[in-house]
Amino acid sequence: MDRIYSIDFIKFFAILAVVIIHIFPLDGFTGYFIIDNIARFAVPFFFAASGYFFAQKMIQKESSFLYLKSYIMKLTKIYLVWLVFYAIYDVLLILLKGNDNLEDLNKYFDKFTLLNLFYYGKGTSGYQLWFLTALIWSTIIVYLFIKFKKIGVLFVLSIVLNLFGLLGQAYTMFFELPVSTTRDALFFGLFYTTLGVVFSINIHLKKLRKISGITYLGLAIICTVIQVMEGYLLDKVLDGSHGEYFFSTILVTAFLFFFALNNKKIGKGVWITKVGGNALGIYIIHVFFLDLFNNVLKYLDIKQLLSENLIWNLFYTFLIFIISYYTYHSLQIVKKELKE
Secondary structure (H helix, E strand, O other): OOOOHHEEEEEEEHHHHHHHHHOOOOOOOHHHHHHHHHHHHHHHHHHHHHHHHHHHHHHHOHHHHHHHHHHHHHHHHHHHHHHHHHHHHHHHHOOOOOHHHHHHHHHOOOOOOOOHHHHHOOOOHHHHHHHHHHHHHHHHHHHHHHHHHHHHHHHHHHHHHHHHHHHHHHHOOOOOOOOOOOOOOHHHHHHEEEEEEEEEEHHHHHHHOOOOHHHHHHHHHHHHHHHHHHHHHHHHHHOOOOOOOOOOHHOOOOOOOHHHHHOOOOOOOOHHHHHHHOOOHHHHHHHHHHHHHHHHHHHHHOOOHHHHOHHHHHHHHHHHHHHHHHHHHHHHHHHHHOOO
């Protein structure tokens, strides 16, 4: 399978978008709001890319179950290691506060339910780890439907679930689901992972790849504008939720992926493509540095002063991004040397 440089190239902008979402305040002047809504393509694109490459490997491997097993084990190990890491970090912070440690620890560990830990990926300050649990469960479901050659059925089922999830999360003024969040495998990750699989194995979509890449990029930009407008309408006019995913997010993700598949060599030999290839590592570790630095700023009593400053937020974004990338890169080098 030829390497698709364009996917890693887009992943760079996607992981940068995730860092921006987590750093920039949702309130403030209009620019923050626009940036936050533009960045919503990021996590759906990660799921779609994961589904695409999983399906490609499934096609190539003689024993697809062994590949599934190794892939799920890899994701599970990553999740458990970082779950423990964030839990230790959280406990240390609680102990450093020095007030009612036992009570605070009890409240903290009360959140460690089986549902939170092994399905929602919640319970620690590493809130972004939900992506890993959602991807694990989504991949297992996708595998079963691939084996029974019913991926078309799963695609229809997953998009219906995703639409219900959108109604229950971003459009709560119309409909509300009786769940704590729809950012999980069933209502979110499954659809975008399946979308990536469909891009990989559905021969009917190959006809759509004949359309020029610039056309798909233009469509993605148009849908991004619609996504911002949709976010504005929900938040400002209907007094709904901001910082969510929308109907238009589906189109943005799909058109971006078509663009990537039609321009596979884009980003070849470029530094940001190399960084994009390490997007998962940056995604996992950046929240630690963000929380650590925020605690330092709170201690110095300057966080509130800086949070509404555009120049500071831009600098802060790239600081967290660069530190996260080089820390993860260094950890990979150490891991490789230990194995050898």
